[in-house]
Amino acid sequence: MSRKISPAELSQHDSPSSLWLAINGLVYNLTAFAPSHPGGLQILLQHAGQDASVPYNKVHSPSLIRTSLSPTAQIGSSDSIQTPVPQIFSSVPTKPPLSTLISPHDFPLAAIPSLTPKATAFISSAATDCLTHRANSSLYSHLTLRPRILINVSTPTTRLVTTILNCPVSSPIFISPTSLGKIIHPSGEKAIALACSNLDMAQTISTSASFTLSEILSGQNTSHPAFLQLYVDKNRVNSERVIEEAVRNGVRAVMVTVDAPVPGKREADERIPTAAGGETLAPMAGTAAAVGDGKGAALGRVMGGYIDDSFSWEDLGWVKGLLPEGVKLVLKGVQTAADAVRAMETGLVDGIVISNHGGRSLDTATGTILVLLELQRCCPGVFDRMEVLIDGGVRRGTDVFKALCLGARGVGVGRGVLWALGGYGREGVERYLEILNDELVTTMKMCGVTSLEELHPGLVNTRAVDHLVPERVGEEHPYAKWRRKSKL
Ligand code: HEM
Ligand SMILES: Cc1cc2nc3c(=O)[nH]c(=O)nc-3n(C[C@H](O)[C@H](O)[C@H](O)COP(=O)(O)O)c2cc1C
Numbered sequence: 001m002s003r004k005i006s007p008a009e010l011s012q013h014d015s016p017s018s019l020w021l022a023i024n025g026l027v028y029n030l031t032a033f034a035p036s037h038p039g040g041l042q043i044l045l046q047h048a049g050q051d052a053s054v055p056y057n058k059v060h061s062p063s064l065i066r067t068s069l070s071p072t073a074q075i076g077s078s079d080s081i082q083t084p085v086p087q088i089f090s091s092v093p094t095k096p097p098l099s100t101l102i103s104p105h106d107f108p109l110a111a112i113p114s115l116t117p118k119a120t121a122f123i124s125s126a127a128t129d130c131l132t133h134r135a136n137s138s139l140y141s142h143l144t145l146r147p148r149i150l151i152n153v154s155t156p157t158t159r160l161v162t163t164i165l166n167c168p169v170s171s172p173i174f175i176s177p178t179s180l181g182k183i184i185h186p187s188g189e190k191a192i193a194l195a196c197s198n199l200d201m202a203q204t205i206s207t208s209a210s211f212t213l214s215e216i217l218s219g220q221n222t223s224h225p226a227f228l229q230l231y232v233d234k235n236r237v238n239s240e241r242v243i244e245e246a247v248r249n250g251v252r253a254v255m256v257t258v259d260a261p262v263p264g265k266r267e268a269d270e271r272i273p274t275a276a277g278g279e280t281l282a283p284m285a286g287t288a289a290a291v292g293d294g295k296g297a298a299l300g301r302v303m304g305g306y307i308d309d310s311f312s313w314e315d316l317g318w319v320k321g322l323l324p325e326g327v328k329l330v331l332k333g334v335q336t337a338a339d340a341v342r343a344m345e346t347g348l349v350d351g352i353v354i355s356n357h358g359g360r361s362l363d364t365a366t367g368t369i370l371v372l373l374e375l376q377r378c379c380p381g382v383f384d385r386m387e388v389l390i391d392g393g394v395r396r397g398t399d400v401f402k403a404l405c406l407g408a409r410g411v412g413v414g415r416g417v418l419w420a421l422g423g424y425g426r427e428g429v430e431r432y433l434e435i436l437n438d439e440l441v442t443t444m445k446m447c448g449v450t451s452l453e454e455l456h457p458g459l460v461n462t463r464a465v466d467h468l469v470p471e472r473v474g475e476e477h478p479y480a481k482w483r484r485k486s487k488l
Helices: 007-011 041-046 053-059 062-068 106-114 117-124 131-142 188-199 236-248 299-306 313-322 337-346 368-378 397-405 415-446
Strands: 018-023 026-029 074-077 162-164 167-169 173-175 203-205 226-230 253-257 328-334 351-354 387-391 410-413
Touching: 018 041, 018 053, 106 415, 117 415, 131 368, 131 397, 173 203, 173 415, 188 203, 188 415, 226 236, 236 313, 253 313, 313 328, 313 337, 328 337, 337 368, 351 368, 368 387, 368 397, 397 410, 397 415, 410 415
Parallel strands: 173 410, 203 226, 226 253, 253 328, 328 351, 351 387, 387 410
Antiparallel strands: 018 026, 026 074, 162 167
């Protein structure tokens, strides 16, 4: 029988050094867990020393807290003032059967109990206060749809078939590159490749993948389009070797990541020591040594020491020169109209990915759907000259639909795939992607369209965010004109 804790005693524990919460009649000591909470420390502090059942139940299954914290974190009971909401999953702390997962949101909740705390923090963490991470997805909810009615949408197959970077694919949704897949599932990127091959969807493979490109692609006879994500190595010869291997393995595009010249500060990940070493952490590039620098243990930073922060516009010609005819050059991480135009004007770039690394690089950077609108408003010509792809915060088929209507050729998903991989391996990734594709088809039909060619901006009402979208290309602030004078 657990100790009854009074509201007065509970209220004493309302700080980061002693953080207790009452949830659904039980009191938990979250002091150790709070700094790594994937939803951020702030929300827990806001409710510290109080009954947090309502905010908790709004976003989490009642069983999550029981299955993810150590039993010693449950320190007593309270007279809960709030009734728990119905459970999504059974209270038995086992993984629900994959067939019972019906929402993309089910995947993190199902995966977390079987992931290590480090893997959970690695997937869910984002830069500092996670504001860009949250804005990426919350901005989609401010865009509303404008369905057209009384249109015959009875066609048995609403086809999502399209091309991304000239590659035929079964869906405009593609897999964004994520590193160190083995930390999440023993088959890591290999499982994602098989899922993509089975579904005929495009996969982007990170330079920091846990397996080599030939292990991921040729080793298992996959047939889907694959792109290489490239972090340029301080030692350029290493990058030349990686590109050469990619070309040999049939990759169709090289996406150079340009939004992370230095690693982001991901505090949830920094705080959890890296238990695993050696093989699990060895990236495909094979050049990074896991060196502690006293700043924490975030995997991206510890492993990313090889990334060349001097890489600049002048170096794009060098990458282009390494690519045979037909292999596209793409910049991943474009965040302003000015840089989209600059990329186009180089004449070297075939596509861009509007991305902020899922909010993992620079916190308070603009949510990606706003950047897509900025391109529409300031430089629509880029859509004719380069393929514009987007990722960040895409959680639902409606999000994919909105991005496609607003001009994106392909829409990338990062964390969602990783939760699915962590919980259920290849089958999980397939089910997750199928759910997203189904949601996209449903949204299309509800809006009166049955093919991707029919999508257009008029199907989305963007007024709630239009005031946030810059009006012209350029460096200048719209009205703040005073600048520091150079002392020289
Ligand atoms: C052991 C306990 C908990 C675990 C394992 C946990 C886990 C998580 C995870 C994995 C996410 C991110 C989901 C995603 O990336 O899509 C998240 C977000 C969040 N969590 Fe928790 N959480 C816990 C406790 C709590 C509590 C006690 C509260 C409320 C007081 C809370 C409120 C939130 C909120 C508001 C978000 C953000 C949702 C969003 O931005 O979409 N969590 N949590
Ligand atoms: C665990 C993790 C690892 C990532 N690793 C890389 C990487 O190696 N290279 C890269 O360009 N982007 C990387 N990203 C960023 C993703 O490619 C993508 O831009 C982002 O996850 C999209 O946002 P979403 O997670 O909200 O879908 C990573 C993201 C996550 C979550």
